[in-house]
Amino acid sequence: MYSDLLHSLPDVLGLANLAAIVIGVIAGIVVGAMPGLSATMAISVLVPFTFGLEPLVALGLMAGIYNGAMYGGAIPAVLLRIPGTPAAVATSFDGYPMAQKGEGGFALQVAVVSSSIGGIASALALMLLAPPLSKVTLLFGPAEVFWVAVFGLCSIIFLLGGNPVKGLVSACFGVFVSVVGSDPILGTDRFTFGKLELLDGVNIVILLVGLYALPPVIDLLETPLKTEQKSGKLGTEPIWKALPRMTGFWMTWLRSSLIGIWIGILPGAGGSMAAFMSYNEARRASKTPETWGKGEPEGVAAAETANNADTASALIPALTLGIPGTAVAAVMLGGLLIHGLQPGPMLFRDNPDVVFGFMWQFLFGAILLVFLGGSLATNSFARLLNLPRPLLGSVIIVLMLIGVYSIHSRMFDVYLMLGFGAIGYVMDKLKFPLPPVVLGLILGAFAEENLRLALRIGRGDWGVLFANTTSLILVALTVAVVVGPLVKRRLQARKTDAS
Amino acid sequence: MYSTLRNVTLAGALMGAGMAAAQDYPQEPIEVIVGFSAGGGTDVMARTVAPFLEKYLGDGASLVVKNVPGASGQIGVTETAHADPDGYTIGTYNLPGMMARTLDREADYDADSFTYLANVVNDPNVIVTSKRSGLDTLDKLLEAAAEEPGAVTVGMSSLGGDDHFMLTKLQNMTGSEYTIVPFRGSAPARTALLGGHVAMGILNISEVASFQDQINIIGVATDERSGFAPDVPTFKEQGLELVNGALRGFVAPAGLPDDVRGELLAAFDALKDDEEFLAAMTATANPVDVVTGDDFQALNAEILQTATQVWEETPWQ
Numbered sequence: 178m179y180s181d182l183l184h185s186l187p188d189v190l191g192l193a194n195l196a197a198i199v200i201g202v203i204a205g206i207v208v209g210a211m212p213g214l215s216a217t218m219a220i221s222v223l224v225p226f227t228f229g230l231e232p233l234v235a236l237g238l239m240a241g242i243y244n245g246a247m248y249g250g251a252i253p254a255v256l257l258r259i260p261g262t263p264a265a266v267a268t269s270f271d272g273y274p275m276a277q278k279g280e281g282g283f284a285l286q287v288a289v290v291s292s293s294i295g296g297i298a299s300a301l302a303l304m305l306l307a308p309p310l311s312k313v314t315l316l317f318g319p320a321e322v323f324w325v326a327v328f329g330l331c332s333i334i335f336l337l338g339g340n341p342v343k344g345l346v347s348a349c350f351g352v353f354v355s356v357v358g359s360d361p362i363l364g365t366d367r368f369t370f371g372k373l374e375l376l377d378g379v380n381i382v383i384l385l386v387g388l389y390a391l392p393p394v395i396d397l398l399e400t401p402l403k404t405e406q407k408s409g410k411l412g413t414e415p416i417w418k419a420l421p422r423m424t425g426f427w428m429t430w431l432r433s434s435l436i437g438i439w440i441g442i443l444p445g446a447g448g449s450m451a452a453f454m455s456y457n458e459a460r461r462a463s464k465t466p467e468t469w470g471k472g473e474p475e476g477v478a479a480a481e482t483a484n485n486a487d488t489a490s491a492l493i494p495a496l497t498l499g500i501p502g503t504a505v506a507a508v509m510l511g512g513l514l515i516h517g518l519q520p521g522p523m524l525f526r527d528n529p530d531v532v533f534g535f536m537w538q539f540l541f542g543a544i545l546l547v548f549l550g551g552s553l554a555t556n557s558f559a560r561l562l563n564l565p566r567p568l569l570g571s572v573i574i575v576l577m578l579i580g581v582y583s584i585h586s587r588m589f590d591v592y593l594m595l596g597f598g599a600i601g602y603v604m605d606k607l608k609f610p611l612p613p614v615v616l617g618l619i620l621g622a623f624a625e626e627n628l629r630l631a632l633r634i635g636r637g638d639w640g641v642l643f644a645n646t647t648s649l650i651l652v653a654l655t656v657a658v659v660v661g662p663l664v665k666r667r668l669q670a671r672k673t674d675a676s
Numbered sequence: 677m678y679s680t681l682r683n684v685t686l687a688g689a690l691m692g693a694g695m696a697a698a699q700d701y702p703q704e705p706i707e708v709i710v711g712f713s714a715g716g717g718t719d720v721m722a723r724t725v726a727p728f729l730e731k732y733l734g735d736g737a738s739l740v741v742k743n744v745p746g747a748s749g750q751i752g753v754t755e756t757a758h759a760d761p762d763g764y765t766i767g768t769y770n771l772p773g774m775m776a777r778t779l780d781r782e783a784d785y786d787a788d789s790f791t792y793l794a795n796v797v798n799d800p801n802v803i804v805t806s807k808r809s810g811l812d813t814l815d816k817l818l819e820a821a822a823e824e825p826g827a828v829t830v831g832m833s834s835l836g837g838d839d840h841f842m843l844t845k846l847q848n849m850t851g852s853e854y855t856i857v858p859f860r861g862s863a864p865a866r867t868a869l870l871g872g873h874v875a876m877g878i879l880n881i882s883e884v885a886s887f888q889d890q891i892n893i894i895g896v897a898t899d900e901r902s903g904f905a906p907d908v909p910t911f912k913e914q915g916l917e918l919v920n921g922a923l924r925g926f927v928a929p930a931g932l933p934d935d936v937r938g939e940l941l942a943a944f945d946a947l948k949d950d951e952e953f954l955a956a957m958t959a960t961a962n963p964v965d966v967v968t969g970d971d972f973q974a975l976n977a978e979i980l981q982t983a984t985q986v987w988e989e990t991p992w993q
């Protein structure tokens with residue numbers, strides 16, 4: 178197998194292939210940076226065009242876009258508090274406060290270096306460990322996947338530390354939105370009001386753009402005159418000078434890479450859950466958790482490492498079992514199918530040059546990210562902040578409308594997005610956290626479907642949820658995540674009482 | 677680009693002369709509506725078929741694939757049903773799915789909304805079991821199901837699809853009973869089977885052909901053994917008259933002019949013996965079974981009848 182890996186290298190180093198990766202990474206960063214355009218969408222648009230391309234060139238473009246977009250989403254998250262992709266939500270927690278402190282340039286550099294490290298770790302996992310890691314996926318049946326989803330939901334509710342009740346309300350709203358559409362098991366319509374457009378449920382991008390992009394834009398437009406000071410300076414310095422300030426992050430990079438890879442090989446959850454979990458874990462491990470959320474560079478590092486670390490690893494179950502770990506991997510799987518590359522054990526045997534070449538492309542894409550992302554971010558996107566605020570706000574609104582419309586080419590989605598925008602604005606003002614809504618939508622559907630499948634397998638016996646070690650470990654983790662903060666708060670309260 | 681321009685001008689000239697004759701079909705690009713997103717099984721079929729249809733339609737014909745995904749293909753097929761029957765809009769068509777939707781949902785189309793062009797792919801069902809279940813023959817499987825009705829869990833891709841009808845046929849034929857676990861799509865069902873989370877699965881042969889070492893394939897629901905897994909016996913060989921599969925083909929809106937229909941059917945008919953086409957379909961794991969025109973319509977009616985019967989006896993919603 179490792180000889181196949183080396184054998185495929187010369188093909189990848191061809192000019193057309195390298196050009197494809199470079200173009201892909203740049204395109205990915207741009208797409209990721211636009212609120213409303215996501216990697217999933219960019220790759221779906223690309224898939225039909227790749228029909229006439231060499232498989233490796235097509236796959237190189239996709240690998241580049243995927244890697245680029247996962248970083249690109251961080252740019253508006255840091256500069257404007259508008260995550261460009263669902264996976265960049267956690268990046269805004271500390272990235273935006275950093276930008277407000279005039280450290281936006283450094284935040285972006287941390288993001289690009291971390292993204293690159295996460296991507297490299299993930300590509301190495303895919304190259305070296307794909308077959309054994311695909312066995313891990315097999316351990317997760319419906320019952321286990323249900324607990325992963327519950328664990329994710331519980332951690333996000335308690336993640337923001339603030340008010341768990343408000344977190345719970347937000348998560349419930351997200352879960353409610355996930356119920357809309359056809360029932361995952363029986364196919365009956367739920368809350369669709371007879372609209373075919375709602376039958377497949379609410380697309381995550383529509384919710385994200387509405388909730389996350391509209392309120393900050395309204396903020397921008399509400400205060401056009403107050404922000405006359407020149408905010409165009411990002412406080413950038415060459416990346417090699419910034420690197421020494423990041424040496425302390427190695428533990429976070431390592432931990433977040435592992436979390437990202439692990440989430441990637443589990444079907445369904447994807448980059449946003451990886452970023453949230455890794456942010457949570459990094460904050461728990463930090464010596465100064467009180468600085469988190471107020472502009473802690475390590476927070477940006479944690480989120481960005483993890484959301485790139487799930488890119489290549491999401492392809493492990495996709496290539497070996499045909500089940501994609503993320504929505505992007507699902508679209509990429511389509512790209513492979515078009516070229517007659519059927520996922521499964523035979524894929525590695527029948528088309529080693531293409532499969533292993535694809536893995537190299539992920540690695541190269543991740544490495545190139547530092548160079549391309551670093552210069553693009555500091556030189557081009559930073560100028561965004563020089564635009565007059567009303568103009569910037571209008572440009573973003575137009576981009577949002579185009580992005581949402583282009584998902585299915587229908588106005589219905591645009592109205593839906595504006596509706597979520599109104600809800601998001603009110604929630605924002607009332608200080609309800611928005612991340613639980615996003616994760617509620619993603620994980621709610623996931624939890625419901627897998628709970629019902631598990632109960633069918635157990636023929637109605639709830640014991641099936643606790644029937645094996647993997648499930649029990651996940652239950653224990655969930656309990657720890659819920660009870661831990663409560664105990665801590667109680668102890669702190671007692672301490673303050675005593676003093 | 678130039679040829680499109682030329683065609684448009686030509687079409688305009690002909691219409692002006694009041695003689696839009698069908699032997700000149702096609703004059704403009706033909707839109708092929710695919711009810712699923714790019715890269716799915718149906719999409720790959722449409723894109724593989726397109727260049728060959730262009731070849732046989734001749735006259736610089738061009739087919740343009742348009743993906744209209746959503747609601748398991750219902751949105752796309754509804755668009756096809758309501759398009760102008762001029763031969764410039766055709767669409768992909770899945771069976772039994774498209775007919776099942778007319779039963780379990782309120783659909784804006786029915787069996788009479790289409791001009792049936794051709795079925796192209798017939799992906800037969802297979803019954804598979806997980807290695808962990810130990811049920812490696814049909815007899816052992818039926819025995820386990822008879823011992824305790826419902827004890828055998830069956831992973832499949834959804835209710836109201838070909839897998840589900842296959843299971844219903846098996847249950848009726850053998851008087852056995854199973855617990856259905858409908859996953860979202862066949863890949864998760866297959867993964868649950870590989871992990872031993874369900875005992876049995878009903879999938880399609882193209883989906884399991886490369887997993888033969890990891891799961892037991894009990895049998896294939898065809899008249900003759902499939903080229904995708906020649907070692908797997910049919911159910912007929914094992915004494916069960918089980919034939920079932922997923923069909924994918926093309927339809928046009930009802931009321932297509934006869935001459936246009938004739939041109940299209942001739943092009944589809946030519947696919948049957950095109951070696952290059954057959955090779956391209958095998959490479960994309962699509963078992964070919966070309967059935968055109970009236971035969972396809974009869975096949976559709978037959979499947980609708982089975983679906984109606986299942987729906988009336990055991991509605992899945």
